[in-house]
Amino acid sequence: xxxxxxLIFLCTLYFVLCTSCEGTxxxxxxxxxxxxxxxxxxxxxxxxxxxPSATEYIILNREGYFLNGRFLRKPDVxxxxxxxxxxxxxxxxxxxxxxxxxxxxxxxxxxxxxCEVDGLYATCPLCGEEYDLASGTAVPTKGIxxxxxxxxxxxxxxxxxxxxx
Numbered sequence: 001x002x003x004x005x006x007l008i009f010l011c012t013l014y015f016v017l018c019t020s021c022e023g024t025x026x027x028x029x030x031x032x033x034x035x036x037x038x039x040x041x042x043x044x045x046x047x048x049x050x051x052p053s054a055t056e057y058i059i060l061n062r063e064g065y066f067l068n069g070r071f072l073r074k075p076d077v078x079x080x081x082x083x084x085x086x087x088x089x090x091x092x093x094x095x096x097x098x099x100x101x102x103x104x105x106x107x108x109x110x111x112x113x114x115c116e117v118d119g120l121y122a123t124c125p126l127c128g129e130e131y132d133l134a135s136g137t138a139v140p141t142k143g144i145x146x147x148x149x150x151x152x153x154x155x156x157x158x159x160x161x162x163x164x165x
Contacts, residue, residue, distance in 0.1 A: 029108035030100055030150045034080035037098075037163040039065075039088065045072040050159070054092050055119050055134060059101070061085035068119070083107070084114040086152065086163055087122065091136040098152040098163040099138050105129055105145035115149070122149060 037060050041050050049056055049067060058067050060081045065072040075081070084102025091097055101114040103124035115122035115131065122131040122138065129144040138149035155162045 028150045029104040029147060030102045030112075031083050031107065032165065033083040033100075035082045035086060035100070035152055035163055035165045036078060036080040037086050037088070037161075039161040039163075041159040041161065049090070054090050054094065057087050057089045057117055057119070057133070059085055059087050059117060061101075061114060069117075082150075082152070082165075084112060087117055087133070088154065088161060088163060089117075089133045092134045093136055095136065096154055096156060096161065097133070097136055097138070098154040099131075099133075099149040100152060102150065103127060103129060103131075103145065104147035104150065105140075 039046055039049070039058060041047065046058070046067065049058055056068055058065060060075060060079060062075070062081065064074045082100040082102070084100055086098060087101055088096060088098045101122060102112050103115055103126065106112050106124055106126045111126060113125050115124050117133070120132070120134045122133055127144050128142065130141045131138045131149050132141050138151070140146070140148065153164045
């Protein structure tokens, strides 16, 4: 009888521990698309984008690379820019952040147009939500969306910036 009670206790404990973690990992509304971007700030066109250059940004999408809204060049064959394009942003704290420019609010509804960046904010042209890039978190500011922009992995090694999923 004692063994049976221990077995019931262990089974209950196992069930509680295994199901308590279910659903705790966040899943963004933005579909996962490949991201492969390497920016060499030693190249002439990216020379002004050096650490720390606050509120400067580089956007990569199917049209090409844009530094602070100015077209630089077409994307390389090996580049991949996620679902809505990639922005690499020099924030006010002196660090670099990278985000997918797809608005999570619109992506959840099946309509998506890349956010437009103006220096401090990324603004969705469809719903009007603004995401504060300068904060270092891309938090929505108008309250329309309840998700931040999808953060991407960014590695800085010397003068090379690599962004991936």
